[in-house]
Amino acid sequence: MQVYRKMTKMKIKLLVFILAYIILFTACPVNAHAAFKNTRIRLRSPYQGCMNRSASDTYDYDKDSHDYVTPYDADTDRISRRTGTSLTIHWYPVYGASGYEVCNKRGKVVKRISGMDVNQTTITKLKKNTRYTFTVRAYKKRKGRYTYTKRSKRAIGFTGYKIAGKSTVSAAQMARFYKSKRSSYPSAYKSLGAATIDDFTKIVYKEAKRYGIKAEVLFAQMMNETGFLKFGGDVSIYQCNFGGVGAVGNGAGGLDFRAYAAEHYKAFGYSSASQARNHAIEVGIRSQAMHLALYAGAIKKVDNTIDPRGRYVRIGNAPYVQWLGIKDNPYTTGEKHSPSYRAQTRGWAGANNYGYTLVEKFIKPMKKFSA
Numbered sequence: 499m500q501v502y503r504k505m506t507k508m509k510i511k512l513l514v515f516i517l518a519y520i521i522l523f524t525a526c527p528v529n530a531h532a533a534f535k536n537t538r539i540r541l542r543s544p545y546q547g548c549m550n551r552s553a554s555d556t557y558d559y560d561k562d563s564h565d566y567v568t569p570y571d572a573d574t575d576r577i578s579r580r581t582g583t584s585l586t587i588h589w590y591p592v593y594g595a596s597g598y599e600v601c602n603k604r605g606k607v608v609k610r611i612s613g614m615d616v617n618q619t620t621i622t623k624l625k626k627n628t629r630y631t632f633t634v635r636a637y638k639k640r641k642g643r644y645t646y647t648k649r650s651k652r653a654i655g656f657t658g659y660k661i662a663g664k665s666t667v668s669a670a671q672m673a674r675f676y677k678s679k680r681s682s683y684p685s686a687y688k689s690l691g692a693a694t695i696d697d698f699t700k701i702v703y704k705e706a707k708r709y710g711i712k713a714e715v716l717f718a719q720m721m722n723e724t725g726f727l728k729f730g731g732d733v734s735i736y737q738c739n740f741g742g743v744g745a746v747g748n749g750a751g752g753l754d755f756r757a758y759a760a761e762h763y764k765a766f767g768y769s770s771a772s773q774a775r776n777h778a779i780e781v782g783i784r785s786q787a788m789h790l791a792l793y794a795g796a797i798k799k800v801d802n803t804i805d806p807r808g809r810y811v812r813i814g815n816a817p818y819v820q821w822l823g824i825k826d827n828p829y830t831t832g833e834k835h836s837p838s839y840r841a842q843t844r845g846w847a848g849a850n851n852y853g854y855t856l857v858e859k860f861i862k863p864m865k866k867f868s869a
Contacts, residue, residue, distance in 0.1 A: 567655025658818030661794035709791035718860030738782035823852030
């Protein structure tokens with residue numbers, strides 16, 4: 499009887515072992531397969547290595563979809579080769595994936611990348627100044643057959659709008675755009691070198707051309723910073739400081755270009771301090787144009803008199819309007835560097851979507867007016 503009981507127990511143990519084997523090597527792969535198919539790719543922010551975080555960490559700090567697809571050039575250190583025709587998509591890797599596919603808005607695969615740990619890729623040879631929509635999905639290849647995850651949510655990106663180059667709007671277009679937003683023009687400017695908005699935009703066009711940048715970008719930034727010359731913040735209307743140069747917050751009004759023009763009149767080509775002061779608008783616009791040109795890499799030498807804050811600019815760190823936003827600049831986000839790099843603050847302003855706002859709310863509407 500005892501022998502029979504021992505044999506029965508052995509059979510039960512054997513049966514349990516066989517069942518466990520079946521579950522482990524057949525049921526689990528099926529469940530894993532189903533789980534993989536039901537996974538949805540999550541898009542991510544490229545922001546890395548800042549705010550005392552580790553270089554491998556990511557933090558979607560401004561909570562918007564512009565983080566997921568960013569303007570990027572593979573060779574960003576060579577200014578002459580920046581084309582504005584590339585976009586980089588960012589996502590979180592999926593465990594067990596053999597690779598990933600990036601699809602356009604029609605669902606067509608535009609790029610396939612192998613490797614489980616891949617978390618971004620760059621799409622090249624795109625059109626300039628164009629909106630693109632992408633989705634990402636992971637795939638698993640087993641015995642020649644492919645299994646796919648669910649697609650990510652749509653990721654929208656815009657190829658970079660270059661700051662340097664020939665203007666694509668006229669002074670008249672800029673003036674018409676201004677008049678569509680505001681019916682009046684500051685009377686204080688009559689004695690400061692630009693009696694009308696038409697005079698003002700002619701100066702903008704001239705100074706942009708002087709430094710090899712597009713007038714529409716310079717004017718868009720000025721109108722955004724000043725609220726179409728209404729001001730209202732720390733900077734007063736009389737300072738002729740249209741880019742907030744030196745206005746770092748907490749009541750700091752920044753440079754007053756009336757006094758600055760009088761002090762440095764020779765550097766700006768005037769014969770006297772009073773003459774320079776009477777052209778303070780031109781002085782303020784020229785200083786801002788040089789500052790913007792340094793960001794764009796349109797010029798490579800700083801004139802500390804014309805642009806007193808030029809020494810703080812990393813030349814060429816913002817060739818595109820979108821990169822003027824600190825939170826969207828790849829030198830800030832860490833995209834530009836190796837994973838071990840501690841990202842640094844680059845860009846003109848810290849407002850969310852700063853550069854995107856300039857393009858969408860100022861530059862594009864400006865171009866719709868007749869020349």
